[in-house]
Amino acid sequence: MDTPNVKTAAHEAGNSAIVERGARLGYAVSGLLHLLIAYIALKVAWTSGGGSADQSGALATLASSSGGPFILWVTVVGFALLAVWQLTEAITGAHGAELGDRVKALGKLVAYAALTWTALKFATGSSTSSGDQTKDFTTSLMGHTGGRLLVGALGVGVAAVGGYHIYKGWKAKFLEDLTEHPGQWAVRAGRAGYVAKGVALIVVGGLFVVAAVRKAPSEATGLDGGLRTLREAPAGTILLTLVAVGLAAFGVYCGARARYARV
Template sequence: MSSPDLSRAARQVNDHPATTALARVGYVASGVLHLVLALLVVQVAWFGSTADADQSGALAALSDTPAGGVALWAVAVGFAGLTLWQATEAVGTREGAGARVKAGSKAVMYAALAWSAARFAQGVPSSSSHQSQDLTAQIMSHSGGRVAVAAIGLVVVGVGVYHVHKGWTRGFLRDLRRSPGRAVQAAGRLGYVAKGVALAIVGVLFVTAAWHANPEEAGGLDAALRTLGEQPFGTALLTVVGAGLAAYGVYSFVRARYTRT
């Protein structure tokens, strides 16, 4: 199949109502996951919870609910739908290389989330923090590994800054078919900024791990949030981040309905 034919086929799949419907389920799944994550962050802030305050912790919390298995499979299907939607967008978009890279990166992220949710549904849980540390150790074991880990950290910091900018400037409204109202705009703004701050700290931890040649310092979101909690006024800071993640969850529900297709 030639490149134009492949691009045309990808656009057809991307525009298909079934693909769009699955993507909407994915945004609902994202909303649920962020609300559960927000609750975990608040528990860490106020009660010193030792549960992982990250994606794996949120999936574990879902698995402990009465309908945990069904919920986890629904989350897995939703993120698989977002993976398909972003992958076909990456192949079929006409907006240039930047849009392809952005959509492709999102497809990889959603595929990882779908895989994790499916594994939890099958009774095979995993830890995001341990995975980050193991991956960092593997990369550092090669020549130039520390430079590569530092580069990954800087990219993650950049993604965090992008989220803060997108939230502060209300750039996320371009992802919607119409304005959702002031309350949802406020939720989206707070949600993107809070998520951006958390991601930036994750990136800093990777850079620190590379600097100290210590893979154990390259924790994921849980380590980043606990680092934030150790700062002056840490409880208040974590509470704000928790509120922001909950706000992002609310925005995700709205995006499921009004996302631009």
């Protein structure tokens, strides 16, 4: 199959109504998960419990709610079609022909594919822990030659993504992802949301670096571990509360993105 045919097929798939509506659905369910993660993070900040403040904790909350199984399957479909759309973007470069845009699309493809798999596990009654998956992945990576260096580099990369999120939120660069201005309420929510996600990702990346330096894969605990690390910092309750509010704001912004996203 030659490259022009592959690009043509990808372009047609990316422009199909099913993929477009599915991608918008994916942004909507992403917003719902961020709202649930924010809720759990607030419980972690102010009580001794709270559950897992990450995607698996949010999905577990959905699974135990009324109508949860149906919503979980909707989540699977939304994330799967978002992954498909990112694949078409990586192939065609429809909204950015530069290599960097395609690399970002590939990164998002991997992220949404992982979310699809996690949501599918919950939808089929086989729950999984994002934190355990992160630890297992780090342990496996460290078992290879140069594994510690790779884990450290991964941590730096995650922290760099977090820094970019802060920049994107502060400068409101996320508006470039939309077809039109979503309103000031969405801009404020997007700014707060991207900054909060950036802070959380920087902490998560830092934990990977610590795991590499200490030769301790258990230190790489994902988003839940990152948020709990914030809780243990000086004025941690306030810090985690601010991040939780920001994550909730990002969930609200995702609602606007579901409508105005450049798909």
